[in-house]
Amino acid sequence: MSTSFNYKHLYYFWVVAKEGGISRAANKLDMAVQTVSAQVRELERSLGYALLKPAGRGLVLTEAGLAAMQQADLIFQLGENLPALVRDAASSPSVRLAVGISDGLPKLVVRRLLQPVVPMPNLRLLCHEGELDDLLGDLALHRLDVVLSDRPAPPNPNIKLYSHAMGSTAVAWYGTAALVNTAMKGFPKSLADVPLLLPTAHTAVRTRLDHWFEQRGIRPRIVGEFEDSALLKTFGASGMGIFPGADWVHDDLLAHYAVERLGPCDGVTEHFFAIGTEKKVQHPLVQSLLQPAL
Numbered sequence: 299m300s301t302s303f304n305y306k307h308l309y310y311f312w313v314v315a316k317e318g319g320i321s322r323a324a325n326k327l328d329m330a331v332q333t334v335s336a337q338v339r340e341l342e343r344s345l346g347y348a349l350l351k352p353a354g355r356g357l358v359l360t361e362a363g364l365a366a367m368q369q370a371d372l373i374f375q376l377g378e379n380l381p382a383l384v385r386d387a388a389s390s391p392s393v394r395l396a397v398g399i400s401d402g403l404p405k406l407v408v409r410r411l412l413q414p415v416v417p418m419p420n421l422r423l424l425c426h427e428g429e430l431d432d433l434l435g436d437l438a439l440h441r442l443d444v445v446l447s448d449r450p451a452p453p454n455p456n457i458k459l460y461s462h463a464m465g466s467t468a469v470a471w472y473g474t475a476a477l478v479n480t481a482m483k484g485f486p487k488s489l490a491d492v493p494l495l496l497p498t499a500h501t502a503v504r505t506r507l508d509h510w511f512e513q514r515g516i517r518p519r520i521v522g523e524f525e526d527s528a529l530l531k532t533f534g535a536s537g538m539g540i541f542p543g544a545d546w547v548h549d550d551l552l553a554h555y556a557v558e559r560l561g562p563c564d565g566v567t568e569h570f571f572a573i574g575t576e577k578k579v580q581h582p583l584v585q586s587l588l589q590p591a592l
Contacts, residue, residue, distance in 0.1 A: 305373070307341035310334055311349060312370040315363065319356040341366075392422040395583040398433035398445035399425055402501035403570070404527040406547040406554070411446055411464055411570060414586045421583075429500075434459065437575060444584045445573040449502040460577045462588050464570040467546030469503065471560040474537045478558045481540060485561045486514060493521040493539035495530050506566045507542060531555050544568055 314323040314334065324331045342349050349363035359367055395415060399408055408425075415421060426433070426442065433445045438457045445451075450461035471489070473481070481488045489511075496518075497504050511518050521539050524530035534541035535555040542563055543551050551557060572587055579585050 307337050307344070308366070308370055309374065310337040311341050311363075311366065312374055314338055314350065314357065315359055315367050315370075392420045393418055393583065394422045394424065395444075395581075396424040396426070396442045398436060398442040399427045400430045400433060400445065400447040400449075401427050401525055402430075402448050402497065402503075402527070403446060404544055404547070404568075406550045407467070407544050407568075407570065408446060409550075410547060411572075411587065414589060415583045418583065418586075434573065437573065440575075443574070443581050444587070447571050447573055448568060450571050451573045457575075459573055459575060462572045462574065462579065464572050464588065465546075466567050466569045467544045469507075469542050469563040469566040469568060470545050470548070471540050471563060472531075472543045472551060472555075472557045473534060473540040473560055474556075475558050477537065477540055478560045481560055486563075487516060489518060489540065490516045492519065494518045495522040495524065495534050495539040495541040496520055497527065497530060497542070498523045498525050500525060503542070503566065503568050507563070510563060510566050531557075542566075 310323070310327070313327060314320055317323040317326055320331055320335050320338070324334045327334060338350065345362070345366070347362035348360050349366050350357040351360050351363075352358075397412065412423070415423070426436070430445070430447055430449070433442065433447075434451060434454075434457065436442045437445050437459070446464075447461075451459040471481075471486075472478075473492075477492055481492045496507060499505070522530070522533055524533070530541055531543065531551070532555070533539070535557055540560060545562075546568075548559065552559075572584065574581075574584060579588060
């Protein structure tokens with residue numbers, strides 16, 4: 299596109315296309331016909347394509363004109379909505395917090411981690427879930443205010459990131475009443491004889507669980523592995539297998555998934571971090587998230 303392109307030319311073209319002719323557009327714009335015509339020709343020259351063609355006593359859009367009109371509609375309809383949006387924002391100011399959530403974090407834990415800011419008046423909470431590396435990239439570009447993860451930020455010579463501990467929790471085994479009753483006798487060795495559901499290796503806790511099995515000489519019968527923690531618990535609640543859960547949200551687990559606690563996963567702990575670009579956190583809502591750990 300030529301550097302001579304400007305939105306004033308596009309606006310005149312948009313009005314001409316909507317009105318169906320230059321004379322009607324000039325009347326609506328309260329401008330001379332020659333001026334409007336010259337502006338549209340200037341737009342066509344800058345784009346390199348004819349946008350309008352004669353049809354009877356009026357004008358119709360060419361194929362290029364149709365494409366230009368679609369974009370112009372989007373642009374100027376947004377412009378028409380702008381005053382109302384600004385007025386609403388000014389009359390109802392919101393406090394924005396954009397949070398990246400590592401996809402390995404248990405969803406119930408995320409809710410607990412974010413609970414300190416939920417009562418904030420006029421809060422606008424934006425949550426984006428994804429892989430940690432992608433979220434850290436968005437954090438570095440200031441698209442996110444903070445990233446919640448089950449591990450600290452990895453060393454990166456190109457991005458200076460700071461990991462702030464938010465807390466930790468013990469892990470226990472959960473399952474339906476039938477599976478828990480089966481596995482109760484001889485626990486934890488009995489875990490070798492019942493189906494198990496585990497998080498995939500992209501979570502920090504999976505390595506600790508594998509080490510826990512190895513230390514106790516247990517060969518787990520893994521029937522499912524899940525990247526999404528909520529999906530893991532959903533399948534666990536259906537009776538597919540025993541699964542690990544954070545003791546931190548024990549009551550929520552029992553209430554949301556109708557499962558029972560089998561027993562502790564002694565020595566296995568999940569850790570939670572808030573990763574940011576500041577050593578001394580400035581964002582007031584992120585400070586609120588970290589307050590229990592300070």
